[in-house]
Amino acid sequence: AQSVTQPDIHITVSEGASLELRCNYSYGATPYLFWYVQSPGQGLQLLLKYFSGDTLVQGIKGFEAEFKRSQSSFNLRKPSVHWSDAAEYFCAVVYQAGTALIFGKGTTLSVSS
Amino acid sequence: EAGVTQFPSHSVIEKGQTVTLRCDPISGHDNLYWYRRVMGKEIKFLLHFVKESKQDESGMPNNRFLAERTGGTYSTLKVQPAELEDSGVYFCASTLDLHPTEAFFGQGTRLTVV
Numbered sequence: 001a002q003s004v005t006q007p008d009i010h011i012t013v014s015e016g017a018s019l020e021l022r023c024n025y026s027y028g029a030t031p032y033l034f035w036y037v038q039s040p041g042q043g044l045q046l047l048l049k050y051f052s053g054d055t056l057v058q059g060i061k062g063f064e065a066e067f068k069r070s071q072s073s074f075n076l077r078k079p080s081v082h083w084s085d086a087a088e089y090f091c092a093v094v095y096q097a098g099t100a101l102i103f104g105k106g107t108t109l110s111v112s113s
Numbered sequence: 114e115a116g117v118t119q120f121p122s123h124s125v126i127e128k129g130q131t132v133t134l135r136c137d138p139i140s141g142h143d144n145l146y147w148y149r150r151v152m153g154k155e156i157k158f159l160l161h162f163v164k165e166s167k168q169d170e171s172g173m174p175n176n177r178f179l180a181e182r183t184g185g186t187y188s189t190l191k192v193q194p195a196e197l198e199d200s201g202v203y204f205c206a207s208t209l210d211l212h213p214t215e216a217f218f219g220q221g222t223r224l225t226v227v
Contacts, residue, residue, distance in 0.1 A: 004155075032213035043117065044204065044218035051213055090156065098211040100146055100158035100169070 002027045004091050006104035013081050014112050021076040021107050023091030031093035033074040034101065035065055039087040047089075050074060061085070086111045115139070119205050119219035126226055131193040134222045138187070138207030144168075145188050146208075146216065147180060151201040159203075162188060163211075195226045 003026045013019050025031055032051050036044040048059025055067040065076045074091060088108045092101040118137040126132050138145045147159040159178070160170040164185035173180070177196070182188040192199050202223050206216040 036218075041220065043220040044206075046215050049213070049215070092156075094213045097213055098168075100148075100161055100172070101156075101206075101216065102158070103148075103156040105153075105155050 002031075002093075002095055002102055004093055004102055004104035006089075006091050006107050008107045009105070010108045010110065012110040012112055015083050016080050019076075019078045019081045019085070019109070021089050021091075021109070023074045023076065023104060024072050025074065025091075025093050026072070027095060029095065030067075030069060031095045031102075032097075033065075033067060034092045034094075035059065035063070035074070035076050036090040036092060037061075037087045038090065038106075044090065047076070081109075081111055083111045083113065085109060117205055117207050117217050117219035119203075119222050121222060122220065123223045124225070126195055126224070128197055128226055129194045131191065132195055132224060134190045134192075134203050134224070136188045136190070136205030136207075136219060138205070139209075139217055142207035142209050142217070143185070144208040144211060145182060146206045147188070147190055148204040148206065149201050150204065150221075151198070156204065159190075192224070195224075197226050200224055200226045 005024045034049045035047040038044050050057050050067045088106045090106045091104040120135045145162040150156040158172040161168045162182040179191045202221045204221045205219045208216050
């Protein structure tokens with residue numbers, strides 16, 4: 001079955017430190033890849049997406065993600081975390097145009113001072 | 114431009130009661146999706162409207178759930194009768210075109226069935 005794995009349920013990072021959130025997807029074909037963030041009381045907001053082309057994509061709020069076909073991964077990174085980045089992060093994929101998003105379970109990021 | 118709006122933000126009902134959730138998509142977005150997140154689990158797809166038509170309802174858990182989108186604007190999701198396992202956060206999203214494209218999400222409705 002098609003699935004998305006986010007192996008880390010909860011991560012704590014010191015403010016100013018770098019961050020990497022992991023995401024792996026199943027299935028053979030390369031899906032369309034997304035990262036969403038949900039801050040408390042807010043809806044999901046798109047951080048970035050990958051459809052094709054350059055495997056390193058830049059998003060909002062200083063985030064970037066790298067698609068690695070050989071590892072079926074789409075990890076999210078940020079060089080320096082800010083306290084306002086504390087939120088829940090979701091990796092999601094679309095395997096076929098027109099179909100719905102398939103989400104991972106999410107990773108909750110806490111930022112310590 | 115207004116985003117996707119969901120109402121209510123929270124609802125607490127007793128088992129056996131009926132609840133109706135509402136979603137107002139971004140104006141002009143023909144595609145409307147409902148998702149649900151049960152505690153500790155992934156956000157899962159429920160169904161997809163294209164305008165007023167149900168494009169895909171394969172994610173609807175059972176016939177206690179009824180979704181409508183009269184006139185192709187706002188949508189409602191009714192749960193009747195509600196069961197304990199229906200508790201969770203219900204998200205609505207809308208897109209201008211079919212995926213892959215950016216889906217704009219509402220803030221969700223947290224439903225608690227007691």
